[in-house]
Amino acid sequence: MESKDLKQAGLKATVPRLKILKFLEESKVRHMSAEDVYKSLLDSGEEVGLATVYRVLTQFESAGLVTRHHFEGDHSIFELNDGEHHDHILCVKCGRVDEFVDDVIEARQAAIARENGYSMEDHSLYIFGICSDCQSKK
Amino acid sequence: MESKDLKQAGLKATVPRLKILKFLEESKVRHMSAEDVYKSLLDSGEEVGLATVYRVLTQFESAGLVTRHHFEGDHSIFELNDGEHHDHILCVKCGRVDEFVDDVIEARQAAIARENGYSMEDHSLYIFGICSDCQSKK
DNA sequence: CTAGAAATGAGAATCTTTCGCATTTAGATC
DNA sequence: GATCTAAATGCGAAAGATTCTCATTTCTAG
Incomplete structure (x- = not known):
């Protein structure tokens, strides 16, 4: 019963x-804009207002249920949080997104913050590149 | 004669x-939005259209003269390119921005791209944190 | 100096996101 | 289960950033 998750999140x-x-839990696509979520819900016959989608996603973000990304800078992309932190590598040709975790980078970031007097x-x-598929298609 | 720079850039x-x-070369502020550039020019009595500022900054980006950042996700921030690449650490309280270069991170990123089949x-x-000033003000 | 292509300016248009407010709903209490 | 109140929703309007349109101006090559 998912309502538990929401209650827990306040x-x-x-x-x-x-x-x-x-919808976020069942979607096979992990990274979606508010508009994507809104349209997908409409397509499955679920009526939800666009403003509500924006509001709810922002609340989910505050509650730690989702993470907001700014892959391209203009609009926000949301991703359901399922466990551990990770970073992203994106293909600039096809938009493919892969995830990775790197302890060396994580550690260096914390050190850099410290060296500069910041508390992180x-x-x-985000790493941008051309994925193997798009390279061979060249 | 700066017009050389532009000619070179095509x-x-x-x-x-x-x-x-x-303006970008003489400004002491290194990170500015298009609106910032527009207003600052107006304030110094220089007439330039806002649309032109957007167009020119985008052209400068393509030409490699400036870098576009998405610090906060919504609007673009531009920075004059003067030489070496660097990353940024920002204070979430006061908006201060510092720059850093870390060879370890640079190397790991290239390796990660390779490991995932991407050409980077x-x-x-961007590292977000609280700068020393804001920490002591708490 | 002149012509043609490219660039500019001003405002309209677009896109994403937020706001305002009247209406509905969740969930605590009786 | 009925009732009440604060919180949430949905709609359309509004806002902010950026791009587009197009008539006018300005480079720059010849």
């Missing part, structure tokens, strides 16, 4: 929130 | 482009 278990959470709160790292 | 040396380039084109790394 959010009332409303119909729109449950729909959105369920967060970080964002 | 851009016609027009008045607006020269004004914007000169670019990367963006």
Whole structure:
């Protein structure tokens, strides 16, 4: 029963929130914009207002249920948080997204923050490149 | 004569482009939005259209004269390219921005791209934290 | 100096996201 | 289960950033 997740997160278990959470959990696509979520829900016959999708995703972010990315800079992309932190590597040709974790980089970031007198709160790292598929298609 | 820079970059040396380039070179602030550039120019009595500022900054980016950042995700921030690549560490309280270069991270990124079958084109790394000033002000 | 291509400026248009507010709903209490 | 109140929703309007359109101006090659 997913409503537990919402309650735990301090959010009332409303119909729109449950729909959105369920959709994120069941979607095979891991990275989606608010518009993507909205349209996909409409397509499956689920009525939710676009403004609500934006609001709910922002609340989910605050609650730690999803992470907001700025892959391209313009619009936000959301990803369901399932466990451990990871960074992303994206193909600039086809838009493919892969995930990775690198302890060396994680450690260096913390050290750099320290060296500069900062207490680290967060970080964002994206590697852009051309994936193997797109390289061979060249 | 700055018009050389523009010619080299394959851009016609027009008045607006020269004004914007000169402004970027002389500004003590290194990171600015298009709006910032526009308003600052207006304040110094230089007439340039906002649309032109956007166009020119985008052209400068393509020409490699400036780098576009997405610090906060919504609007673009531009920085004049003066030589070596560097990454950024930002204070989430006061907006301060510091720069750093870390060879270990650079090397790991290239390795990660390779391990994932990507040819690396670019990367963006931002560390978010609280700077020393803001920590003591707490 | 002149012509043609490229660039500019001003405002309209677009896109993404947020806001305002009247209506509905979750969930605590009776 | 009925009731109440704060919180949430949905809609359309509004906002902010950026791009587009197109008439006018300006480079720059010849």
